[in-house]
Amino acid sequence: MSQFQSVAIGQEFTQTRRVYLEKDGQVISPFHDIPLFANGEKTVLNMIVEIPRWSNAKMEIATNEKYNPIKQDVKKGNVRFVRNCFPFNGYIWNYGAFPQTWEDPTVTHPETHARGDNDPVDVCEIGSEIGYTGQVKQVKVLGVMALLDEGETDWKILAIDVRDPMASKLNDIDDVERHLPGLVKATREWFKIYKMPDGKPANEFAFGGECKNKAFATQVIHETHEAWERLIQGVIPAKADTHTIEVTNVNVENSPYKSSKPFHKSELGQYTQINPNDSAVKGRDDAWYYVSARL
Template sequence: MTTPERLTGKQPMCALLVRSLTRTVFSGLSTHRSTAAAGCRSAFQQNRRSKMSYTTVERGAPNSLDYRLYIKGANGFVSPFHDIPLHANAEKTVFNMVVEVPRWSNAKMEIATKEKLNPIKQDVKKGNLRYVKNCFPHHGYIWNYGAFPQTWEDPNHRDQHTECKGDNDPIDVCEIGQRVANRGDVIQVKVLGIMALIDEGETDWKILAIDVKDPLAAQMNDIEDIKKLKPGFLEATCEWFKIYKIPDGKPENQFAFEGQAKDKAFALNIITETHEQWRNLVAKKTDSAGIACENVSVGSSPFMMTQEDAQAIVDKSAPVAPAEPINSEVDKWHHITKL
């Protein structure tokens, strides 16, 4: 049986530019050789950064403890935590987002930060797979939920705004566009704002972003645009995070800034900070806190491995199997009567 793969984008197209520049170099314009070569490299790198495609490879049985979703790039398997670039364009105004949980679904999927190659897997609590409860009027997650690659909320760093330490994960992203994404998609988004959840005493930033291909993307550039074009959405987001653990017997979650979202400029500063914390992580300049830092592309990292190593990790995972049934309890509605 072959491993199923799903295309999540377009292949980069720089071949014509390479051939054109090669002909120019060898037509006698030797004085322009260095400039042309540098221009080709720059154009290729920018095009590759913005249009690189990824596929997903499933292993194990969906809805089981051994299910894993690996991400594959043009040259082989990659870590969605360490190898996918944070920025999707040269101007650093568009970001790559790894979708862990599609909108309206309940399975609490996440990048496995402590496993080599960091596949997406379902979170486990006391030996059981985790599903978020349907807290009326919400069903499952109300956005496409995921993370920014190459970011890390350092659990040894106390944030100056929240006075709480990081949660040891990549920074979370709520994508608010109209499309329901697929698990494992790598989509390009614009940052609009940020909220600061305090989850069991840890800082858990929530980036608010929109897919650049969404019909409203051109009109949405900052937090005020969400208020204008999607009235009530910020309030619903705040409510969702406050109450989603209550059916599990947990207390209501708290927010910094009295639950108010901060603007794009504030969000970009937090992203920059968490990107730098990630750099220190993969460079082995800080305590890894149990994080698996193996990667195939970060040249300055002592954790860099070969594609053969990456392939071996996937080969050792559970073989593909049919999905296991989901307990009907997942569809139950929960009415939260006290906020």
Template structure:
């Protein structure tokens, strides 16, 4: 006879294991089941044979050789409830059930698995939109920056480096699309329901809530980020109540150019001779020179002193709301009032300087994602013509390290010499009082 064992003496780490042991004890006495749980449930050889035979005597039990053959045809012994067994029973222990009991226990196991999934759902995959566009972390390039000169002064420069520590141009060497090392075509439209997204690199020039008018210096070699100077004075973004500085992370797309010799059909004006501007509406405040992966949501057509100045509306792919915001209408839904504030900001931001309000194409209406992608594609084509000397860029510097087909491509020694001409980093100077002034404009 099987020896009597007290369950209180067993070292079961939790209730699930106690239930498993209790259930196994019951199964050892059910006809039609052969249950061996060594060393917790030692059962005599005669009892095992009787249980195997379904109540028959040991003389009618199958021979050991035949029993081994039958065991080979069955599923692995730990196929049922492996997580319920103690750790010392999950490997090397025999838990063999007849097909009848297996059929009875499988629904129980399915119910248990469903319950556990409901109680502890698996975490969502990180950045599904990146996986949807076949972007891999191994393809992501990491960029660094090096400061030169004194911050908040005309000689301040922020140079860029690639993942190998080599100096590069943020205007020409950082690819427009994430994961691309070459100039590539941009899809004109991607379906929202298909989960495909085109991810772009954005270079942050003016972080949210800051005032210093930093921008890519297109007319200097290697195009470092510098503070804009006008009439000998450093430029600052005016604080127009209730807004403090920029109300988004403001920057530009690399490898784009708004051609001043091309008259846009939508606006009737020529380009402003700069990379296309981007307003990143995510919740995180970025840093100057940070390269952020974003997806395009829409576009606003600004007419700035008779020039076309497109403003891309985008959101970073690592933002918590990025997975539910895919087009310009989603911005209105999940960030109500943001687009209206953006329109007012661009209309009034030059008024404190004594200039008139800015005008907009399409009566200030934001265009959708498909239209925005077409504009990005066209500005990318203008940049390719610029960097290959097929368009007249005037004073724009196209010095680069990686565009091998460009006549402006230079070697590392020449680029290193350009950086060495800049003054070393000095202590930070105080911010101008102009950045702290507030303007209240009446309607």
């Protein structure tokens, strides 16, 4: 059982929906209060699931709201859903973010030649389990792509749940190509085309769309973690012309934004505890099978 629990308020698929994370009844920030690293060696990382695999609602950490709940993105006054671009059905991985990372919009990356997008680093978790919004997964890093989204660097880390049956076989991006053939290509294609049904052009990538290896991805994560540390410690202002970040937290030492007043989940009003087993169906299998037919 995870030490972190998810509680939801508001009706699903509306602008009032919020998923908060709590620990021991106290509301915490999934952006700031959950540690990035889950072990002393810093080889296992915590990941916040925003969007479960095979779903379409564009959920995201609300970086500008107190305690940073997860909400559905809004465009032109309506909650946002991604389209099903053949042959894909919604998101093809558990999609989320690494806590305690920040893509600094004031800094231009020397290799992508673009500034950060002002968000935590995105994660595509490629394991077989379907996650749930607000779930905290322990993952290991495998590689990274660099999407150039409207002129900003938008890192996409590929990772796998350490409990997944395939985790022992996947230790770098070449292992993904070997054991899950076509997944890296499908990931690149998904990010390239997913906005096109809404009339937008195909997305572009740094590095010609190449998926960089684990070492490169790890460097990106450490750089963005250091940027977050500068932000949460007040070295970089939380509000500036280039960005606005809500930095209230409950357990970050040496942070000037650490709250001295606990916020209990009962103060949220009417809430629902998210039970990850509510939708479990005996015999259902949502995994992908990487097989080839010999003709």
